[in-house]
Amino acid sequence: LMISGAAEGRVERQRLKGWIDKGPGVSSDNLAKSLEWLRHTDQRSLWSRIDIPALHVRGERDQIVSMWTDDLETPPSTLAVSIPGMAHWPGGVSASDCRIAINAFLQSLAGDAL
Numbered sequence: 001l002m003i004s005g006a007a008e009g010r011v012e013r014q015r016l017k018g019w020i021d022k023g024p025g026v027s028s029d030n031l032a033k034s035l036e037w038l039r040h041t042d043q044r045s046l047w048s049r050i051d052i053p054a055l056h057v058r059g060e061r062d063q064i065v066s067m068w069t070d071d072l073e074t075p076p077s078t079l080a081v082s083i084p085g086m087a088h089w090p091g092g093v094s095a096s097d098c099r100i101a102i103n104a105f106l107q108s109l110a111g112d113a114l
Contacts, residue, residue, distance in 0.1 A: 005061035005063050005087045006059070006086060006089070006092075007061065007084075008085065008093045012092045015093075047072060047074055048072055048074055050077075050078060051075070052077065053079075054078045055079050055105040056078070056079070057101055058081070059082070059085075059090070060082045060084050061086060062086070063087065064088045079105055
């Protein structure tokens, strides 16, 4: 699911192979509990009430988290960025695009402070 739909899916699968071969870093019970919590938790309300500058980076092709910003009023200090071609995993071939988005957000904060 982390790379499902990614524009560079084959390359992403190769990058994740070593990590997948190691298996989960947590017990199956803890993983199941975490996934169950996420299934029942809607964090969008938290984004609508956040009182500090925040950046939400998501993949344009993310099949796990849908783009919620069109349906939710957020504070002006909140920014949502969609990385073209990226699925859920913010690494691999999309890592540099994520870094660019994060740096641009941080620079905008520094500019606001001047």
